[in-house]
Amino acid sequence: MLRMFRICTPLTLFAFASTLASAQFVYKPAAPRTLLRAGHVLDVHTGKETAGETVIIEGDHIAGLAPTASTPAKPGDRVVDLTGYTVLPGLIDVHTHLTMATNFDPYFELTMTHGKEAILGVENAKVTLEAGFTTVRNVGANGFTDVSLRDEINAGHIPGPHMQVSGPPLGITGGHMDENLLPEQYHVVGEGVADGIPAVQHMVRQNIKYGADLIKIGASGGVLSKGDDPQASQYTLEEMQAIVADAHRLGRKVAAHAHGAQAILWASEAGVDSIEHGSYLDDAGIAMMLKHGTYLVPTAYLIDWIQQYGNLPALYQQKMKDVSAVEKQNAIKAIKAGVKIACGTDAAVYPHGLNAHELDVYVNQFGMTPLAAIQTATLNAADLMGWTAHVGSLDTGKWADVIAVQGDPLHDIKLLQHVPFVMKSGVIYKDEAQPTAVDKPQPTQGGFGATISTAALPNLPPISENSF
Template sequence: MSLRRKLALFLCLAFTGTAFLPAVAAQQQEKAGVRRTLVRAGHVLDVKTGKIADAQTIVVVGDTIQSIAPTASLTAEASDAVVDLGGMTVMPGLIDVHTHITMNTDFDPFRELTSTDAKQAINGVVNARLTLMAGFTSIRNVGAGDYTDVDLRDAINSGQVAGPHMLVSGPAMGITGGHCDDNLLPAQYHQVGDGVADGIAAVQQKVRQSIKYGADLIKICATGGVLSKGDDPQASQYTLEEMQAIVADAHRLGRKVAAHAHGAQGILWATEAGVDSIEHGSYINDAAIAEMKMRGTYLVPTLYLQDWMVEKGNLPALYHQKMLDVTAVAKKNIKHAIEAGVKIALGTDAAVYPHGLNAHELDVYVNQMGMSPLAALQSATVNAADLMGWTAKTGSLEAGKWADIIGVDKNPLDDVRVLQDVKFVMKAGVVYKGEGSAAK
């Protein structure tokens, strides 16, 4: 581990102090099988079917759901912990497959240039907790400097800090001078992004290096982007052959590939190369839609950030026009892709808007994109779990899966915006918010 990463991790842990030691102790107790936790739910939502079952009890042992049964049939034992959610609708924890958990909405170039790995690590600790408290119990982090997200994932998994389950990519891969390079400094500084690699041999080496340092997936920049200098969101970056080499190595080594892609040509090439998901998809066209449907490639729209930018964004001039150009077309094109039947997994680009507002993406899907509330919820549960390769672990409330459970005041199928105010959060059998979070 580099000295920078050690310092970043040390600062992370120092920052958290002892705030979450009770939760860690509770988690260890649950895993030891000392007691059951009975989650008494007023209503349980089956996100696969949309059906509601009233007066159900979810039995949690350790970090796992043991069973779900009518409350009337389950009598608490003396050693059981009981969580009373009798007035709530309960469902699986939400999943966001496109976050930048170690970053914030600091778009000023000076802030970008002065953001250290240690600062990113501290950001990650704060943002991971915000995200968990918002009801997102799993995330896929697609881009972080110097593998700070790897260290954050490991700290969460070991119980040192609070946060969602994470799959992480480390630095995103990109071409020299492209969206995932560092382009703000002049030539004499010779600044190069952590994930830059050009040519087939170089991209193969970079995939292997990312896996060596702990990446769960590979993130690539197939086209230019918005919040970067000197590139065009519609322009392809990696060639088809380079992306084929990336995907071949990643898949052989058990990692999926997420492709940042705004432009239609880049979307098509990335899909033909075999990536598992297209992120953003702003200029998607019929050819790309057809290819994605044929291959079963997921589209990960990141739409709420556009609304947030219109209302509260204050971008520097070098980014502003690109944001206007993309937002002028993205929703229309993505709505067309949704109506055409492309598979959707919820992703938000959290960091381009403030962390913790992730559920606003669902509101956009339903009330702007025309998705049914159930389809929107499935994008953030069963679909997202499928994309992450975690269907056996999460995405629905079933015996044998993680006890990732959230509660809200009413049925989100009646008003999906209720998920913007989650009242109860349990992750892996530990209550972090709501009934029982302090005492149990």
Template sequence: MSILKIFSPRYLFLLSLQIVLVGSVVAQAPASPSPSRILVRAGKLLDVRTGAEASGKTIVVTGDKVTAIADTSATPAAASDAVIDLTKYTVMPGLIDVHTHLTGANNFDPFFELTMTPGKEAIIGVENAKVTVEAGFTTVRNVGAGGFTDVALRDEINEGHIPGPHMQVSGPALGITGGHMDENLLPSQYHVVGEGVADGIPAVQHMVRQNIKYGADLIKIGASGGVLSKGDDPQASQYTEEEMRAIVADAHRLGRKVAAHAHGAQAILWATNAGVDSIEHGSYLDDAGIAAMKAHGTYLVPTAYLIDWMQQYGKLPVFYQQKMKDVSAVEKQNAIRAIKAGVKIALGTDAAVYPHGLNAHEIDVYVNQFGMTPLQGIQTGTINAADLMGWSDKVGELTPGHWADVIAVEGDPLKDVKVLQDVKFVMVGGKVEKVPGAK
């Protein structure tokens, strides 16, 4: 066939007609029907409020929500239903981690840190979101990320473009000049400043509003020095109480909660009195801080397993090592004191300080080192975490109206919480992300 014939008007007309006819047939062909309901048949169904483990129950999922929980014998499958058989497993709500850094990697080589870009962070976040959700953590609070990469990650997950947990995100964490949230690795001639650095009440108010403008669901602040930052002291307060009061006032007025990185006793007390919603780490927590946290209803997020992981596997630059050793020597005992005193605890890991996907080891620490019952440990990562996030109507338990976030494990987590470290099945918002046998 000559090239002239291919492009003749008659040929092009016939070709166009064929395309239209084929398109019409395709459009008229019935699409594969999606199931009207998903019926999740549970072996045991764990009620994370009471500890009851009911047998023979079915979770009815419609769209992204749980619409009913009923006896399996009274819930026959209709022709349009999909059925998921988890009768060999204990089924429970997806877990929640309120202190993650999904766009961060477990690498503290200064060269790696200084060569990080928003593009790299975003790619790292895609990988870690998948790892985290497959570990059974279907909701996270991401407390600190560069370039608002956590905002982009959250949005892409919400659009269904990539797998991952439900996310609340903070964007860049706020901190003082030269503090834990600043960039302190380069000398003065480079004049590098951390994205969230703001000093003084007008500046911190502006930064809160800017973070919210660009998509932050919560505000993260540095109330004290940190461990993985050069040149500062974890025991030294950074933001003043007045600055933190201004941050909290703006954040709460605009519908956002505030998480305060705070190791030192004074920073914990000031941040609590300023009205923050959670104290992250709390290493040097003392009696005054405990009393204030109880009075204000402030949550403690212990991030405790990272101590065990660091002691066994950690390889840190010299200028971080002593700080990590000092904090590790006191943090767990002070967390135990807070728990015994009745301070509210929510599960947070600081994942990225150690590899993502090991999040459930935190519950093991709470139970087998801090003295919680297995149910109490599980509650830190379900109903307590949901309460801290302000999402008690969405996540944290399996009940009609909540998102269909479901996990399944072999064995009984009320007898051995270590089974939560090997989740077999994961559903997030009615979408299956992991099935038994998947690696």
């Protein structure tokens, strides 16, 4: 091997290194048709659990469901034995921060770079997907790192969920979306800061220009930010109306971070599509949300996790205590009033991969039935995202996003906290019963037009599957 490198010319070495660096790996289904032989299939529309059904996958879409007894395998089919499992659609989390980590140290925030965020995103996307969440909304990331993460996942270069992304969230000067940790002499401003109607219109259009699928705004102060009050409204009604008008006209929905009652009321009146957190939601806000069909995304489990494991800096502790004291009871009030609920977790405030704990809160603290809780992470979340045609159920023509659990999640919602089987777009990313059946990334053309293959490099050691 050393001798081979000694006789290589510099040009040859450059070409070899460049080819390896430009190698791209794409996940592809192993067969044109995959038959998932299920013990039971959960219909999230009705709650019916049909025994002995087969989910028929063609390429990356669901071709249909049929009784296993009348669905024989054809030559070339891949058959997956899930007869010991309950099969249901991949779950959806509409409030994640995949490019962020669970670290509340202000110095950690100040030393974060776009490069670090991108690397965190690759790790957290895989963890989230393997937790059974095949679709997410990423509501806030610096440097459009979530746009890049989405694009690389869509290209098949890295594993991760389907993503809708917001890029930098919009907020007022000194508000929750601004950078408030450094003194004036550094003149640091959050990427999405915009004040006044012309400025917020420009920021909406700029985010869309650089790839945002939705717009995230700070309607109120927050908890994990310095110097602002979660109960204080930040954007005015008029500013939010301008944001919503531009976003909707350009085909994007708007998610509003809103803790305070006034902010919830104004954001709902302005026409945002979802209220995130909703801690101080009152009767007027509930009425406005019902009037406009606004979703509530409770992000409730993070309260439990912070109380048990969190180690917040002193400047955030009192705000967290105040919000935690009221958020859940107001969410219960909203649910009883008929406000639409979509599952969102604020993953990054607690570790990624624990997303399904949110559904346990809905059932065992909010009083939802297990089916209603699952619907928040399937049908409702898909509706909020405008992706009902693609995700949220195992209907014919939708993306082949399928998970399976041992046991019945309608009897024990906690089963969703451990998902042994995950398929996204017809690709198996996790199968604990048959680890060798997990689809491996296949190399595509390198930078010099040659497929990267160890067969083409007989004198070199094999390239590890984990090296991409």
